[in-house]
Amino acid sequence: MLKEKKKVSRFELLMDAGFGAQKAGDILISAFAATGKFVYIEPMIPAEISPPPRTAAALSGVIIRVADFDITNIGNDADVIVASHEIVLNRRLDDEETNPNCRVLLDMGDKPGNEETYEKVCRRVTDLGLSIIPFETDAESKALIQSMQGAGKNMYYIGMLAAIYNTPAEAVEEKIKKTFGKKLKEDILAKNVKIFDNGYNFAKQGVFFSYEIESRPREGEKILIDGNTSLSMGIIDAGIKLFSGYPITPASSIMHTLARSFPAYGGVVHQAEDEIAAIGTAIGAYFGGVPSVTCTSGPGLSLKQEFIGFASAAEIPIIVIDAQRSGPSTGMPTKTEQSDLLAAMFGSHGDNTKIVLSVANVIDCFYAPQMARYLAEKLRLPVFIMTDFLTANSYKIIDRPKANEITNIDDIPDFVFERFHLKRLPASIEMVRLIQSIPGTPGALRRVTGLNTDREGKVNYFSKQNHLGHQIRNQKVNLVRQALVKPEMFGKEEGELLIVGWGSARGTIEEAINLCQADGLPVAGLHLKIVNPLPPMLKDIFSKYKRVMTVEVAYGDNIKFSPLAYILRAETLTDVRSLISLASGRPIRPKSIYAMAKAALSKKEGVSLVASS
Amino acid sequence: MNTQLQDKSAEQPLTMKDLQTENPRWCLGCGDFGIIAAVKRFLVDTQLIAYKTVNVSGIGCSGRAPNYINTYGVHSIHGRPITIATGLALARPDLNLFVHSGDGDALSIGGNHLIHGINKNFKCVFLLYDNELYALTKNQTSPTTRKGHKTMTQPVGTYLDPINPVRTALGLGASFVASTTDWMPDHLASTLKAAFEHPGFAFVHISQRCPHFDAENFDHKTSSWFTFLKHANGIAPDKRLAEKTEIIEHDPSNIEAAFKYANAERRYYGLFFQDKSKARYDDILHNLIKDTPQKPRSKILDQYMLE
Ligand SMILES: Cc1ncc(C[n+]2csc(CCOP(=O)(O)OP(=O)(O)O)c2C)c(N)n1
Ligand code: SF4
Ligand SMILES: [Mg+2]
Numbered sequence: 025m026l027k028e029k030k031k032v033s034r035f036e037l038l039m040d041a042g043f044g045a046q047k048a049g050d051i052l053i054s055a056f057a058a059t060g061k062f063v064y065i066e067p068m069i070p071a072e073i074s075p076p077p078r079t080a081a082a083l084s085g086v087i088i089r090v091a092d093f094d095i096t097n098i099g100n101d102a103d104v105i106v107a108s109h110e111i112v113l114n115r116r117l118d119d120e121e122t123n124p125n126c127r128v129l130l131d132m133g134d135k136p137g138n139e140e141t142y143e144k145v146c147r148r149v150t151d152l153g154l155s156i157i158p159f160e161t162d163a164e165s166k167a168l169i170q171s172m173q174g175a176g177k178n179m180y181y182i183g184m185l186a187a188i189y190n191t192p193a194e195a196v197e198e199k200i201k202k203t204f205g206k207k208l209k210e211d212i213l214a215k216n217v218k219i220f221d222n223g224y225n226f227a228k229q230g231v232f233f234s235y236e237i238e239s240r241p242r243e244g245e246k247i248l249i250d251g252n253t254s255l256s257m258g259i260i261d262a263g264i265k266l267f268s269g270y271p272i273t274p275a276s277s278i279m280h281t282l283a284r285s286f287p288a289y290g291g292v293v294h295q296a297e298d299e300i301a302a303i304g305t306a307i308g309a310y311f312g313g314v315p316s317v318t319c320t321s322g323p324g325l326s327l328k329q330e331f332i333g334f335a336s337a338a339e340i341p342i343i344v345i346d347a348q349r350s351g352p353s354t355g356m357p358t359k360t361e362q363s364d365l366l367a368a369m370f371g372s373h374g375d376n377t378k379i380v381l382s383v384a385n386v387i388d389c390f391y392a393p394q395m396a397r398y399l400a401e402k403l404r405l406p407v408f409i410m411t412d413f414l415t416a417n418s419y420k421i422i423d424r425p426k427a428n429e430i431t432n433i434d435d436i437p438d439f440v441f442e443r444f445h446l447k448r449l450p451a452s453i454e455m456v457r458l459i460q461s462i463p464g465t466p467g468a469l470r471r472v473t474g475l476n477t478d479r480e481g482k483v484n485y486f487s488k489q490n491h492l493g494h495q496i497r498n499q500k501v502n503l504v505r506q507a508l509v510k511p512e513m514f515g516k517e518e519g520e521l522l523i524v525g526w527g528s529a530r531g532t533i534e535e536a537i538n539l540c541q542a543d544g545l546p547v548a549g550l551h552l553k554i555v556n557p558l559p560p561m562l563k564d565i566f567s568k569y570k571r572v573m574t575v576e577v578a579y580g581d582n583i584k585f586s587p588l589a590y591i592l593r594a595e596t597l598t599d600v601r602s603l604i605s606l607a608s609g610r611p612i613r614p615k616s617i618y619a620m621a622k623a624a625l626s627k628k629e630g631v632s633l634v635a636s637s
Numbered sequence: 638m639n640t641q642l643q644d645k646s647a648e649q650p651l652t653m654k655d656l657q658t659e660n661p662r663w664c665l666g667c668g669d670f671g672i673i674a675a676v677k678r679f680l681v682d683t684q685l686i687a688y689k690t691v692n693v694s695g696i697g698c699s700g701r702a703p704n705y706i707n708t709y710g711v712h713s714i715h716g717r718p719i720t721i722a723t724g725l726a727l728a729r730p731d732l733n734l735f736v737h738s739g740d741g742d743a744l745s746i747g748g749n750h751l752i753h754g755i756n757k758n759f760k761c762v763f764l765l766y767d768n769e770l771y772a773l774t775k776n777q778t779s780p781t782t783r784k785g786h787k788t789m790t791q792p793v794g795t796y797l798d799p800i801n802p803v804r805t806a807l808g809l810g811a812s813f814v815a816s817t818t819d820w821m822p823d824h825l826a827s828t829l830k831a832a833f834e835h836p837g838f839a840f841v842h843i844s845q846r847c848p849h850f851d852a853e854n855f856d857h858k859t860s861s862w863f864t865f866l867k868h869a870n871g872i873a874p875d876k877r878l879a880e881k882t883e884i885i886e887h888d889p890s891n892i893e894a895a896f897k898y899a900n901a902e903r904r905y906y907g908l909f910f911q912d913k914s915k916a917r918y919d920d921i922l923h924n925l926i927k928d929t930p931q932k933p934r935s936k937i938l939d940q941y942m943l944e
Contacts, residue, residue, distance in 0.1 A: 057943050247941040257937050266728055287929040289937075292727050292922050297753040301720040304713070304750075308693075308724020311711055312732070316724065334714050424942065429934040463709040463725075463732050466688045471658075471703055471710035482659060483704060 025227070025234040027190065032091035033235050035104035035189075037181055038112040040077040041070045041084035048178035049086030050419070051203050052185060055196040056090050057248055057421050060239030064089045065419045066098045066611070071273070071357040078134065080115035090189065092238040096385065096531025098418065100615045102126050103235070104188060106181045109134040110145040117148060119610060126154045127233065129184065131177075133160055159184075159230065165222045168215045176219045183223020190236045193224045245424040251415035254389035254425075255345065256281035259317055260289045262393035263430040264343070266316035268294040268305040273357040274416040275319045275347040299324035303331040303344065310341050311472065313462030315397055319345040323354060325367055332406045333372030336497065338472035339455055341400035341407075343393065348412040350609045359609025360413035362527055363578035365587040368408045369556045377497040379403065379504055380556035381444060382410040384530035388443065388553070389415065390425045395444045398433045402449050403500040404460065410555070412577075414611050415528045444553050447507040453500060456493045457481045501557050508559035515541055515548030518568035520625055523603060525575045526552040526588055529612060533575065536617035547621045555591070563596040573603035573624065575612050580605030651681050661705045663698060668819030668845035668855075672766060673702050675825040676735065679833070680708070682826070690733040691725055693718045695747060697739035698773045699766035699845070716747030719754040719763070726759040726919045733833075734761035741771045744780040744800055755809040757918035758837040762829065765802055765840070768847035769854060776850040786851070803909055804899040806840040807892070812915035813839040814895065815872060815908045819846055820857040824865075824875035824906065831872050831908060837917050844904075866898065866907025874907070 039045040046067045053063040068085045075081040089099045101123040107113035108131050122128075128149050135142045149156045161169065161180050169176045179200070186196045197217055204213050227234075249257075256278050259267065267286060269279045283293045296302035302318045309316035320328065325346050335342040348364045350356035368380050379399045383389050392409045400407040430436055441448060458479050461468035471481055476493055478484040512530070514537040525533045533549040540547040550565065552558070566572045572592070580586025585593060586605035593600045603620045604612055656677040663669050680690065692703035696715035703710030709732075713721045722736045736754075743751050743765050754763065770788060771777040777790040781802060785794040806814045813835040817828040825843070832839035846855050856862060860882040865874035871889050887894055887907065895910040 054943070242943070246943045247938050248943055249938075249941045253941070260937055261934055266724070268724070287925045288932045289934060290926055290931060292926070294723070294727060294922070296720070296723075297749055300717060301723070301750055301753065304717045304720025305724035305727070307713075308711070308721035309728035310724075311721070312691075312725045312729035314728035316728070330714050331717070338711070338713075421943065424938050427935050427937050463691050463729060464689055469688055469707055469709055471692075471708075471712065473704065473712035474714055475712070483662075 025187070026232055027234050027236050030235045030237055031093065032089065032095065032099065033103045033189070033237065034087065034089040034099050034101065035185065036085055036087045036102050036106070036116070037178075037185065038083060038085040038105065038107040038116050039178065039181070040082040040108060040112065041072075042074050042077075043084070043108070043174065044178040045085045047203065048182045049088060051196065051199045052182045053088060053419060054199045054248060055186065055191055056189070057246070058199070059191055059195050060242060061237055062091045062094050062240075062421055063419070064095045064098055066414065067417050069358040069417070078109060078111050080111060083112045083115045085112070085116070090237055092240055096534055097614065098414075098611050099535070100613045104185070105129065106184060107131065108177060108181070110138065110142045114145045114148065117152070121610070121613070122152065122154055124153055127157055128154055129157045129159055129231070131160065132158045133166075157231065159226070162222055162226060165219045168219050172212065172215060176216050179216045179220040180223035183220040184227040184231065187224045187227035188231060188234050190234055193221065196220065246421050247424045248419055248421050249386055250417055250419045251383070251386045251389045251411055252277040252347070252417070253281055254386040255393065255409070255411065256285065258390040258393040260285065260291065261390070261427050261430060262315070262397050263432070264315040264317050264393060264397065265290060266292045266294065266306065266309040266314055267319065268296055268302045268309070268316060269319045270296050270299045270302045270324060272321045272324050274349055274413045275321045275324070275345065277416070278319050278345065278347075299327040300331060303328040303342065307331060307335050307340050307342050311462070313464075315401070317343040317345060317393065319347070321347045321349050322351045322364055325364055325371065329372040332378065333374060333376040334474045335406045336372070336376040336378060337474045339404040339457055339460065340472060341404050343396045343400050343407050343409065345409045345411065347416045348410060350607065356609050358413065360528070360611060361577050361607060361609065362412060362529070363587060363607065364410065365526070365555065365578070366590070368410060369591070375494055375498075377501045378406040378408065378556065379501065379554070380408040380410060381554045382527035382552070383415055384527060384551065384553060385415065386418070386420050387422050387425055391440045391443055394428060394430055394436050394440050395446070397430070398436050399504065401433050402453060403504070404455060405497070405500055410527055412528050445509050445511050445559070446504070446554065447509060449503055449507055453503060454496055456496045504554070505557035505560055508554060508557070510561055510565070511553070511559055512551045513548060513565075514550075516546070517548070519546035519548050520570045521547045521621055522550055522566065522569040522572045523547060523575055523617060523621065524550045524552070524572060524588065524592065524600070526555050529575055529577075532612050532614050532617065535614035536621070539614055539618040540621055543618075545621060545625060547625070555588075558591070558595050562592070563598065566596050566598040566600070571624065572598050572600045574600060575604040575617055576602060577608070577610075577612060578605055579607040651684055651687060653677055653681055655687065656680060656707045658705050658707050661701065663701070664849040666846070666848040667698065668768065668847065669699055669702065669766060671819035671822065671825065672764065672843055672845065673705055675822055675829060676702075677706060678822070678826055679829040683830070683833070685733050689731065690735070692735045692737060693722045693725070694737035695739065695742035696773070697742050697766070697771070698847075699737055699739040700742065700773070702737040716742050716745070717750060718742070719747065719750040722761050723754065723757065723759060726761060727922060730760070730919060730923060736761050736763045738763070738765055739772070740765065740767045740769060740781040740802070741779045744802060744805070752809055755806060755811045755838055755840060758812050758915050759917060759919040760837060762832045762839045763841060765842045766845045767802060767842055768845040768851070769799070770847060770850055772847050772850055801899060802842045804896065806842070807895055807899055807910055810915075811840045811910070812837040812912045814842070814910045815840070816842040816844070816906050818844040818855070818857070818906060821875040821878060821906075823877060824872065827872045835911065836913055837915055863904035863906055866905050866909065868908065870911070871908040
């Protein structure tokens with residue numbers, strides 16, 4: 025095996041659903057992490073449970089990025105692909121996420137009887153200029169896999185990948201034992217380890233290349249966690265005591281995690297009959313003075329809208345987590361998108377006010393529930409936490425966040441506010457209703473209604489009173505606007521082009537700006553966490569650049585502005601357009617931003633560039 | 638000054654006057670007056686603490702009820718009061734919970750929640766204000782409108798047979814099913830008492846007059862058109878009307894007989910069914926916490942540590 029040193033590399037494992045690609049990926053990255061590498065893993069999950077094997081729909085896999093430095097996103101393209109057969113490989117090639125020198129290791133085990141498609145796909149690989157490395161599992165592994173009804177193939181593949189990435193076999197074996205030790209019978213476990221070893225030894229001898237990524241001694245305590253687990257733990261740490269939801273991808277795993285953990289922290293998980301009931305129950309709990317949260321994705325967000333307006337009118341705090349997926353309608357349940365921004369901001373009828381914050385990464389996920397609780401309780405308004413499929417499911421190694429063990433919102437430390445670029449709000453904030461007590465409090469029997477009321481809470485349809493209610497609610501949002509400090513920026517404070525993104529786009533923007541700067545391009549980046557309201561200094565910041573362009577995983581074209589561009593235009597009267605506004609279901613790549621930025625700089629002003637793929 | 642502020646401390650006895658808020662905006666003769674009067678009377682008779690009581694409602698003429706009872710209250714959105722009540726029951730088991738819902742609210746837009754409220758059997762008194770039409774939106778057919786009755790949306794006469802609320806509740810496995818009317822204060826009060834004492838979701842169907850849109854419905858002057866169900870474990874017939882109509886013995890633990898009366902052409906008022914042993918969702922979730930060893934939050938991320 026030749027050894028090539030690399031600082032960072034990305035590879036993927038492609039299999040049929042149901043054969044343990046994700047589990048194998050988890051094992052591999054824990055071993056990488058244990059040997060001092062930084063990792064980022066994005067699973068590829070089909071929307072169906074068991075799509076027929078050897079079909080494009082069956083593609084299930086993992087994309088893993090490994091580096092000798094802390095990585096913030098899934099990165100660019102693949103250096104290595106291991107595919108269990110030609111169909112999943114062919115499907116994945118459609119996404120065009122391979123490096124020019126990508127090496128494709130294709131399992132030829134399925135070739136007999138499928139010669140034609142195998143040849144076609146192999147030709148496609150070589151036509152793309154990539155190298156194809158056919159291989160087959162050895163006879164012993166084949167027999168072992170057969171004895172386990174096809175299971176265990178994933179072990180062979182990670183054996184190969186462990187060897188290709190120069191990871192000691194023992195490190196992976198240990199993780200295999202840790203993962204399966206309790207669940208599998210001893211002989212089955214031994215078979216899995218044996219298959220892994222065979223894959224490992226095969227690659228050591230049979231694969232001519234390998235990558236060496238330097239190990240870094242780990243400083244401080246690190247955890248390996250995905251976005252939804254981090255959010256779940258963050259919900260507990262924030263002192264929230266009731267979770268109410270209805271199953272929907274990619275939000276469900278929060279409910280799964282809390283269903284297991286919450287009771288030990290005095291929390292209730294309520295599986296509601298639908299998303300309307302889920303938010304109603306969360307609102308009921310919060311009216312009762314108990315911090316609560318509801319969690320959903322696109323279709324569920326649509327169902328919750330009436331109650332969101334109600335909470336805003338009735339001045340009941342509520343936290344809504346929206347794990348965005350590709351829409352409209354059921355869309356692509358297991359693909360990422362950032363297209364719920366406007367539905368979150370403007371959803372629900374009438375002028376209704378709310379705060380929308382987003383998470384950039386798994387650390388934000390942990391602290392966002394605290395920030396949301398603070399805002400919801402201070403303002404008595406709905407507060408959104410916007411995450412997405414990508415953040416929800418991607419694992420990353422992070423410094424172990426400090427648990428704040430919040431009981432009361434006054435316990436929330438400054439660093440959480442700083443993380444969301446917000447100052448504390450004034451101690452007392454004007455509400456529409458003078459009484460805001462919780463049941464059980466004598467002397468102030470509070471009754472709420474979605475009807476307009478006077479200051480005492482009595483139903484009232486007088487025009488002045490109604491307008492006043494709107495003013496007070498909108499002033500609450502304005503207070504947040506005034507408390508927003510300058511958002512995070514990358515690169516120079518002035519230049520030709522400013523690239524703006526929100527939520528999960530942060531890591532990609534940061535990396536893209538580094539690429540641009542290395543190349544001397546006058547490009548800077550800006551990332552927003554709180555997106556409604558927007559910080560007041562945006563217009564000033566924008567004025568320092570000739571052009572301001574967004575990058576979003578949401579649809580936009582030359583006529584229709586993408587969601588973020590739309591609100592930035594409205595807010596700043598700047599001619600913001602999208603540099604990338606793709607509804608591809610795939611994360612934006614740093615190098616696409618770099619390439620598009622370069623192209624934009626060479627074109628006339630005002631020309632909107634929309635990446636075609 | 639604001640009446641909401643004028644609740645008394647627990648030591649002083651609660652009076653009808655304490656429960657007053659503003660003049661209800663209902664039509665003269667509306668059955669809703671009778672229902673909230675009975676609720677107030679019940680609160681006074683049992684001396685429930687007003688600040689530990691929450692009335693929750695949906696939307697409709699009936700939905701306004703919480704605004705007119707001086708306790709805590711949530712006048713929520715159309716069809717969804719059960720969802721709010723679920724949150725209160727889970728978060729605040731110390732509170733007295735009353736849910737007020739119209740026939741449209743409970744059986745049409747909120748039908749799904751009714752199914753699950755009944756099934757979850759969390760502790761609350763559920764009052765179905767059944768005027769057999771949509772009143773607040775001005776006289777449309779509701780799920781309980783009698784067949785042939787003319788409304789704004791089915792002007793040639795309501796097309797279908799109505800949904801039978803009592804049978805529906807029984808069919809869904811309700812642990813407490815009673816029926817009463819707005820114009821029998823004594824029976825209504827006894828029903829509320831039985832419902833409140835029930836350990837679970839107490840489904841109380843109330844025939845409610847809407848003189849504005851359907852004056853002919855519910856002949857409250859005569860009583861020969863209905864029968865009282867009576868039993869030692871049931872609800873006593875209305876004192877004023879008991880002599881004037883049929884009374885039959887019905888053991889509320891007998892589900893078959895309950896269905897028989899629910900299915901009949903004739904109306905029956907009283908306790909159809911009660912099962913105090915049905916599992917309660919709120920109890921189950923609270924016990925889950927009680928039975929789980931509690932952990933300190935400081936160690937919450939330990940399980941994800943890289944060793
Ligand atoms: C989502 C929604 N749809 C429609 C309405 C309009 N609406 C208000 S009350 C009502 C019907 C009320 O009927 P019912 O529940 O029987 O109550 P009643 O007025 O008869 O007491 C409707 C349809 C609404 N408020 N919200
Ligand atoms: S319309 Fe009917 S239900 Fe509504 S207040 Fe008038 S009488 Fe009562
Ligand atoms: Mg009605």
